[in-house]
Amino acid sequence: MPARPGPSVPSEAVVSEHARGSGAPPGGTARGTPGGPAGAAASAPDVVRLKRGVVWYRSWRLYAGAAVALAVYVYGWQVTQIRLGELWRGAYLIAPFASALASPDVLVRDNPTVRVAAPFYYGGESPPAAAAAPGPVLRLSRSSGAIGDRITATGQGFPPDRSGMLWWENQIGQRQQLMAVRTDRGGRFGAAFTAPEVQGTHNLVSAEIVAGTGPLRLSPTFFVVLNRMVETVFLALMGTTMGVLFAVPCSFLGAKNLTGHIPGGPAVYALTRTVFNVTRSIEALVLAIIFTVWVGLGPFAGVLALGVHSIASLGKLYSEAIESIDTGPIEAIVATGASTLQVVRYGVVPQIVPQFIAFTIYRWDINVRFSTVIGFVGGGGIGFVLQQYINLLQWRQAATALWMIAIVVAAMDYASAVVRERVV
Amino acid sequence: MHSTILQIEHLTKVYPDGTRALDDVSFEVARGEFLVIIGLSGSGKSTLLRCINRLIEPTRGTIAFRGHNVVVAPRHELREIRREIGMVFQQFNLVRRASVLTNVLTGRLGYVPPSWALANYFPPSLVDRAFANLQRVGIPDKAYARADTLSGGQQQRVGIARALMQDPALILADEPVASLDPAMSHSVLRYLEELNRTDGITVICSLHFLSLARRYGTRILALKAGRIVFDGLPAEIDERRFKAIYGDDAVEVEIS
Ligand SMILES: Nc1ncnc2c1ncn2[C@@H]1O[C@H](COP(=O)(O)OP(=O)(O)OP(=O)(O)O)[C@@H](O)[C@H]1O
Ligand SMILES: [Mg+2]
Numbered sequence: 001m002p003a004r005p006g007p008s009v010p011s012e013a014v015v016s017e018h019a020r021g022s023g024a025p026p027g028g029t030a031r032g033t034p035g036g037p038a039g040a041a042a043s044a045p046d047v048v049r050l051k052r053g054v055v056w057y058r059s060w061r062l063y064a065g066a067a068v069a070l071a072v073y074v075y076g077w078q079v080t081q082i083r084l085g086e087l088w089r090g091a092y093l094i095a096p097f098a099s100a101l102a103s104p105d106v107l108v109r110d111n112p113t114v115r116v117a118a119p120f121y122y123g124g125e126s127p128p129a130a131a132a133a134p135g136p137v138l139r140l141s142r143s144s145g146a147i148g149d150r151i152t153a154t155g156q157g158f159p160p161d162r163s164g165m166l167w168w169e170n171q172i173g174q175r176q177q178l179m180a181v182r183t184d185r186g187g188r189f190g191a192a193f194t195a196p197e198v199q200g201t202h203n204l205v206s207a208e209i210v211a212g213t214g215p216l217r218l219s220p221t222f223f224v225v226l227n228r229m230v231e232t233v234f235l236a237l238m239g240t241t242m243g244v245l246f247a248v249p250c251s252f253l254g255a256k257n258l259t260g261h262i263p264g265g266p267a268v269y270a271l272t273r274t275v276f277n278v279t280r281s282i283e284a285l286v287l288a289i290i291f292t293v294w295v296g297l298g299p300f301a302g303v304l305a306l307g308v309h310s311i312a313s314l315g316k317l318y319s320e321a322i323e324s325i326d327t328g329p330i331e332a333i334v335a336t337g338a339s340t341l342q343v344v345r346y347g348v349v350p351q352i353v354p355q356f357i358a359f360t361i362y363r364w365d366i367n368v369r370f371s372t373v374i375g376f377v378g379g380g381g382i383g384f385v386l387q388q389y390i391n392l393l394q395w396r397q398a399a400t401a402l403w404m405i406a407i408v409v410a411a412m413d414y415a416s417a418v419v420r421e422r423v424v
Numbered sequence: 425m426h427s428t429i430l431q432i433e434h435l436t437k438v439y440p441d442g443t444r445a446l447d448d449v450s451f452e453v454a455r456g457e458f459l460v461i462i463g464l465s466g467s468g469k470s471t472l473l474r475c476i477n478r479l480i481e482p483t484r485g486t487i488a489f490r491g492h493n494v495v496v497a498p499r500h501e502l503r504e505i506r507r508e509i510g511m512v513f514q515q516f517n518l519v520r521r522a523s524v525l526t527n528v529l530t531g532r533l534g535y536v537p538p539s540w541a542l543a544n545y546f547p548p549s550l551v552d553r554a555f556a557n558l559q560r561v562g563i564p565d566k567a568y569a570r571a572d573t574l575s576g577g578q579q580q581r582v583g584i585a586r587a588l589m590q591d592p593a594l595i596l597a598d599e600p601v602a603s604l605d606p607a608m609s610h611s612v613l614r615y616l617e618e619l620n621r622t623d624g625i626t627v628i629c630s631l632h633f634l635s636l637a638r639r640y641g642t643r644i645l646a647l648k649a650g651r652i653v654f655d656g657l658p659a660e661i662d663e664r665r666f667k668a669i670y671g672d673d674a675v676e677v678e679i680s
Contacts, residue, residue, distance in 0.1 A: 328517035332583075335477055336590055337507030337534025345541035346530045350522045 100395035104403050105221040110214040114158055117169070117206035122146060125201065136187070138207050149195045155181075155207050156188045164209030166191055171200030183209060221397045224385060225404050231299055232381035233408065235374070236367035238303045243310020243367075244360055250276075250311065251318030258322065273319070279312035284370055288379040299380025306367050306374070314363050321355040354423045361416040361423075368412045372405045429455045429594060429626050430476065435485035437471050437650075445471040447650040449485070453628065455593075458620045460641030460658075461630040464670060467647040469630040473596045476628070477509045478502060490593065507534025510587025510625075512597040512616075516579040520572035524563070524582050527571050528554040531589030550589075557585040561615055577608035584615055595619065597629040601636070613640050634661065634676055 056062060116138040119127035126144045136157035142149070153166060166178040176196065181189045189207075252258055254272035259265035288305035295301050330347035338346070375383025382401055389398035430453040437446040445468045453459055461469050474480040476487060478494055487494040489505055497505055510531070518527045529546050532553075536546070546554075558564045561581035566574060571582060580600060587595050597616060601609035617640055619625045631637045637644055638658040646654035646661075646669040654665055661669075666676060 326520070328513065328515050329519040331479055332511065332513060332517035332586070333519075333530050333533065335479060335506055335509070335511040336531050336586070337503040337505075338530070339503065339533075339538040341538045342530075342533045342541045345544070346522070346526070346533065347519065350519050354521060 096393075097395040097398065100399040101402070103396060104399035105219050105396040106400055106403075107216045107222075108219045109216055112211045112214055113164070113208045114211050115206055115208045116155070116158075117204045118153075119143060120145070120151065120195065120203045120205055121201055122195075122203065123201040127202075136209075138205070140205060145195060147195055147197045150192060151195055151205075152190065152192045153205060153207070154188070154190045155183070155209075156186070158183045158187045158189065158207070158209045159211045160185050160187045162209050162211065164207060166193065167206045167208065168196055168198065169204040169206060170198040171202045174198075175206075178205070181207065181209075219400075221400050225382065225397075225401045228375075228382040228385050228401075229404050229408055232371045232375075232383075233368060233412075235299050235302045235371040235379075235381050236306065236364060239306025239371070240310055240360065240364045240367050242303065242307030243314045243363060246307075246311045247314035247318055248356070250315045251322060254315055254319035255322035257325065257327075272315070276312045276316045276319075279308060280316065282309075284309040285374065285377060288374050288377050292378045297378040297380075302371060302374040302379030302381055305379060306371060310363055310367065314359060317359040317363075318352075318356055321352050321359070325351050357423045358420045361420050365412055365416045369409050372409070427455050428452050429490060430628075431486075431488040432476075433486045433488075435472070435475060435487065436483050437468070437475060437480065438483045445650050446475065446482075449647075449650070449652055451645060451652065451655060453594075453626060455626055456620070456624050457626055458617065458640060458642045459626075459628045460637040460644050461628065461647060462632075462634060462637050462644060462669065463630075463647035463653075468650040469647055470598050471650075472647065473511075473598045473628065473630060476594075476596055477506050477511060479511075503534055507590050508593050510590045510592035510595040512580070512583045512587055512595060512600045514599040514602045516576070516583045516603075518571040518579055518582055518586075520570070522571055523568050524558070524571055524574065525551070525554055525567040527582055528557060528567075528585045528589055531586035534590065554585070554589060557588045558582075560588065561585050575608075576604050577611060580604065580608075580612050581615065584612070584619075588619070592625055594626045594628065597627065599630050599632060602632055609636065616640070634666070 114136055116136050118130070118138045118140050120140060120142075121127050121144045123146075124144065136155060138153060138155050141152040145151070158164075160183055163180060163182045166181055167175045168178050169175040176198075178193045178196075179191055181191050183189045195203075250272060253268050254276060256269055259269040284305050287308055288302055291301035291304040292298075295304065325348065329351070330343060333343050333347040371379075371381045371383075372386075373383045375381040375385070376387050378384070382405060386398060386401040386405075389395075389401060432452070433450045435446055435449040436444070438444050449468075449472065461472065463469050471480060475482045476489070476494065478497075482495055485495070489509065492501065492505055494502070494505055518524075519530070529550060532546070532550055533541070536550075540546070555564060555567060558567055561584050563574075563578055563581055563585075566578060566582075571579065574582065580603075583600075595616065600616070601612050604612060613629075613636060616627055616629065620627045629640070631640075638661070641658050644654065644656065644658050644661060645652060646665075648669060653669055654661065667674065
């Protein structure tokens with residue numbers, strides 16, 4: 001029972017047109033289906049077509065599709081130079097790293113050592129005779145000679161049953177390990193070595209024997225890494241904050257329901273959204289490289305990169321939150337005689353602020369993760385030291401940095417999930 | 425009790441797309457009436473109710489609320505008119521994330537200084553009143569619950585409490601029970617009836633079910649395609665008039 005005759009006529013016309021239109025294709029297909037019983041095909045062409053449809057292994061499309069897929073993956077395999085054998089052949093290169101992961105450079109022991117040194121001169125000169133002193137003594141079979149001489153070192157009076165190291169120290173104090181030694185029950189040891197090739201003539205041979213077990217303390221690496229991690233977290237904080245500060249006002253321009261009504265609004269909307277989308281499509285790492293050129297290496301470039309990227313992605317999310325606002329409550333509050341300020345405070349803010357907070361925490365989360373690698377391109381943060389450690393094959397230090405990243409990122413992840421759950 | 429609270433003359437609303445939702449509608453509402461508006465879907469009930477507090481801008485005609493012409497009222501005057509007209513919605517239109525108490529308090533916004541909104545401040549006397557109004561609609565224990573945790577019937581009662589905060593002379597209810605089950609519908613309508621009888625608040629309420637309209641209305645106004653096709657007492661709607669309103673094929677269904 002149409003209330004108004006006007007609209008009902010076109011709607012009926014649409015229905016009948018549709019019926020005619022959809023009637024044609026089944027007839028056409030029914031003709032093309034081989035061997036279908038004519039009666040059944042006429043009464044229910046759709047059913048027949050489905051039941052008598054070409055079985056899958058007879059479809060040429062399947063084989064064509066499979067061939068195309070095969071070609072794509074063969075080419076992909078070649079172009080990405082996949083050589084699974086390398087995984088096996090290169091395993092020994094990465095093995096130290098795997099074991100380093102299990103023993104990151106976090107704790108060190110300050111063990112007390114006993115150190116005694118004896119001189120050995122190159123170039124004919126003889127060292128002055130050492131004054132006899134109480135305590136442990138290190139004696140060399142000779143005290144002067146040339147590079148390549150065989151020297152025997154004997155020690156006595158050291159703590160019994162301890163291990164230690166024999167060092168060669170040159171004239172300016174650079175040292176290298178000669179060999180590991182271990183004292184016997186009487187506190188003696190003996191070792192033979194070859195005089196190494198060094199600069200200068202006045203050398204020292206020193207024995208350092210560990211005399212006991214000292215207390216554990218955090219390693220210098222740990223503090224370096226921790227420092228950089230703090231920098232990383234703050235890098236993410238500043239980048240996110242910059243993103244929020246600019247994204248909030250911009251998001252209002254990018255919301256259709258707000259800009260739709262004002263003159264020129266649709267153009268502003270389109271422009272804002274385009275800027276968001278284009279900026280978002282540039283990876284933050286690329287932005288970081290650009291900013292290091294602009295403002296120089298360091299965390300500031302990272303902040304700018306993260307900030308710009310956050311503006312774009314937060315702006316888009318915020319805009320969508322504004323667009324999904326429920327107008328019902330706003331209308332209800334307008335109807336109570338509330339002013340614009342009151343409508344915004346009680347109708348709009350409660351609807352968008354929790355979403356804004358949730359999106360911001362989500363972004364902050366991404367930014368923390370991202371700021372761990374931004375150092376690779378000189379944007380500051382822990383990535384910088386991580387890269388150095390890896391390049392210098394300092395696996396235990398690299399492991400420390402990796403563990404730090406894993407723990408901090410996981411903790412942030414968890415914390416933000418908890419907060420987000422509370423807010424939304 | 426026969427003073428006029430609302431006087432509508434030649435009210436016409438044409439939407440931008442050309443839909444003539446109201447076509448030269450004129451009627452008066454006396455203080456204390458429970459006026460039920462019925463009509464098919466699309467007949468213009470919502471449009472009419474929303475024109476009264478100008479949530480929709482009328483195209484032509486005048487609306488006089490207590491002698492003030494709503495249609496030409498400037499902003500501040502419109503706010504003063506609106507705060508005396510409570511509105512209850514089919515979809516309740518509560519701020520879902522806010523507490524029930526806050527939702528009720530928003531009913532008072534037209535009376536408090538706007539700057540208080542910045543601090544989210546409501547004086548204790550208003551909070552007491554909000555509690556009293558929640559008490560009145562039977563859900564004082566839900567004050568601190570989030571609005572969207574309530575059932576539909578409870579939410580609609582929050583909507584009524586919100587309207588009550590306005591000290592309204594008139595309540596507009598746009599299909600207030602269309603989203604509720606029959607038992608809940610009666611419960612909500614009885615609250616409106618009670619406000620109408622004991623507080624003397626005039627009620628204009630659109631309803632889908634004629635049986636409900638007959639049961640609660642003191643007067644019924646029927647719209648069809650934006651025009652008034654019936655205006656009279658509930659008892660006057662007989663078979664012939666029913667068919668005139670709802671069409672020849674319609675059958676009356678009872679909601680118990
Ligand atoms: N914003 C709008 N723009 C254009 N046309 C509209 C708009 N709102 C409503 N209409 C049209 O105006 C007419 C009256 O609508 P209205 O919502 O007032 O009817 P109603 O009686 O409340 O219907 P219902 O019982 O379905 O709520 C309908 O034809 C509707 O399609
Ligand atoms: Mg309606």
